[in-house]
Amino acid sequence: MKKRIKKFCLRGLLFGGIGPLIYGIVMLILYFCNVDTLSNGLMIFKGILSTYLIGFICAGTSIVWEEEKLGIGFAILIHGSILYLSYLMMYLVNNWIPKNPISVLIFSVVFILTYLIIWLIIYLTEKNRAKKLNNHLK
Template sequence: MKKIIQNCLIGAGISSMLYLISGSIFANEEVRKNSLLILILGLLIGVCSSIYGATKLALLTKSVIQFSGSYLSFLFVAHLGGWFPFRLKIILSASVMFALIYLAIWAIFYYVEKKELEQLNKKLGRQ
């Protein structure tokens, strides 16, 4: 299961990179701008994700820090790109959408890591 998820994520990353590169070369100015903004957003979220390996904080604390940084990055990049009007109802809708996607991805990673730890503990005879 872990390998399938890893392969899906790698495939999504490769296809996104192909889109970014081809969009930056062959598309109009609007697509170029959005390609750059998507790349910036991915880099910012990647930086925020580094909290998981860099500290000895509790998982909840790390998750809140990573979510907050990713969410603020999303809002910043969305504002720069004019991806949606910054009105309260729309921001709330986009925020709910972001949170649901984030939680789904977080849950997948949590499940995979938990299973990996259980298998490791089983091999070590701790369960």
């Protein structure tokens, strides 16, 4: 268990910084283009911190794929649930979506559909790759 927690934290620290870096670059470009952006330092800080935390969690949750005992369905459920709750929390904390049931429902539907589409693409790609490999081995 300690090994998994250590790996989760290491991956989060390594890859969590990419999101805030992108956010900072976007803010810099908007600044130089004289686009009116958030001037509230606290809001910017919350945005950068939230982006970092999302990156940290996304990178860290990749350890779920290394646990073969879980099975692919349960691993997808765990991974998807952690990501969903993390994104929803960050979106609500930062007021990136309104705090009302309709907005949360729309966010949830979009998140779940996007997550499922991504997994369908991965599944079909890997299935096709396995088929080609099996044909090559025959």
